[in-house]
Amino acid sequence: MPAPQDCPGCATPDLAFAAHDHAHCTADALARAEALTAAAGARLTPVRRRVLEILLEEHRALGAYDVLSRLAQDGYGNQPPVAYRALEFLVDQGLAHRIQRLNAFTACVHPGEDHAPAFLICRSCHAVAEAPAAQARAALDSAAAQSGFLVERATIEALGLCPTCRGQA
Amino acid sequence: MPAPQDCPGCATPDLAFAAHDHAHCTADALARAEALTAAAGARLTPVRRRVLEILLEEHRALGAYDVLSRLAQDGYGNQPPVAYRALEFLVDQGLAHRIQRLNAFTACVHPGEDHAPAFLICRSCHAVAEAPAAQARAALDSAAAQSGFLVERATIEALGLCPTCRGQA
DNA sequence: TCTTGACCTGTTATGATATTACATACATAG
DNA sequence: CTATGTATGTAATATCATAACAGGTCAAGA
Incomplete structure (x- = not known):
């Protein structure tokens, strides 16, 4: 197995949007995930592993319900908690990110000014x-x-x- | 009316979390909002003005349904679009911010590494x-x-x- | 004045996202 | 083998957001 930095893929910023051997990155990432969860004393169960695969297969962010419907196709439970729990596990283990929103609004304190x-x-x-x-x-x-x-x-x-x-x- | 920088309030980063004359900031912000919308040829209608007041009264981000329930207390419509539309208007006019996320997940490309x-x-x-x-x-x-x-x-x-x-x- | 058209507000209905609560299954330490 | 903790399945419900349409208001121009 090549060292992580040998994988010319997703993890290399300049190449993130470029064509690359994505299957390679995926396999590599799964292997590392196995190692990391084992080291943490956690279990990368079939559902959890499959969810990680699903995320890795796509080069975009997936909603929980997207993940859920793919799980259902594979014969896993198709109720929301199945997906949310597996995703939460992956996020806890540092294997996935949650791109999150607060669903909320605040008044702007610099109206009319150009600001970041x-x-x-x-x-x-x-x-x-x-x-x-x-x-x-x-x-x-x-x-x-x-x-x-x-x-x-x-x-x-x-x-x-x-x-x-x-x-x- | 004092110039904006005279208001010792929310807009001053160092004071944002400190005690300050919040009523002053609110009044100031409402006055500026009137001016800005007028200049843009837009109308700061009663609902919209009230929503901005509600946001300004709170020093935190409010969900659309929070805003909605306060509107309902004041006799305005209590269906979601009433709040969403007013909030959208304020955001368009640069008078409020929407704090949002994508509600989605991606696989981490640097698992096991400390990264930002x-x-x-x-x-x-x-x-x-x-x-x-x-x-x-x-x-x-x-x-x-x-x-x-x-x-x-x-x-x-x-x-x-x-x-x-x-x-x- | 009357009409028209733009815009604002209200309402119904529904879609999309997320969690609670509880039941069942399963692995493993003792 | 059994008790325990952990994982999964399911139903029900909460929370966030939008589509579609009806009616009201107001100002500009015929």
Whole structure:
């Protein structure tokens, strides 16, 4: 088995959007997933493994219900928790990412001004502040440019503790 | 009316989480909203104005249904589109932000490694790449630190065009 | 004045995403 | 072999979001 860096695939930023031996990356990733879960004392069961395969097969983000319908085709349970639980496991194990939203709105504190906001969301009191993120945005633009990707809109959110709640903890 | 920078409130990053004359910021923001919508030839109708007030009153992000239930208390319609439409208007006018996520999952391309991913999501072909965003993350951390906010988890997403789709456009 | 057309609001219905609660199966330590 | 913890299956329901259409308001122009 080649070392990870030998795989000329998805994990290499410049090649992420380019054609590459995707089957190779997939096999490689599955093998590493087996090793990592074993090392963590967790079990990469058939459903979980299949969900990871499904995610790896696609070069895009899948909704939980997309995953679920593919699982159902393979004879697994087709109720939402089946997919959500396997996905949660993979995220916990660092094998997948959840691209998430808050489903919420805040008033803009800089209306009428051109600005690149980042949102600081306190997980304790749920306060939200809008911080200036021009630098972070610039860094993102330049990282994207490495892959030839053109950023049109960016979402930068931080979940953590506000000063007040930090003081109380 | 004081100039915006005279308002010692929400819009000042260092003070965003600190105690301040919030009523002042609110009044100020509403006045500016009136001016901005008028200048844009748009109408800040009672529902829309009320929704902005509701968002401004809270120092946190509200779900559309939260907004809706407060609207209903004031005698406005209590069907989801009432809130969604007003919120959409405010976002279009730059008076509010929508904090959103994709509700989707991708396989991690760097499992087992400590990394700060940014997601590059092509709006045309829906491909998703995971780009290294250590710099953007560092910039975010430092912007947050200005307000005394401690970042635990960050979500950095870019919506735009991948190289392939750019070529086709 | 009347009409027209643009835009705003309300309502019904439905789609899409996510979780709770509980029942069953299964692996493995003792 | 059995008890325990963990994984999976299922039903029901909660939460978030949009499509489609009906009616109201208001201002510009005939």
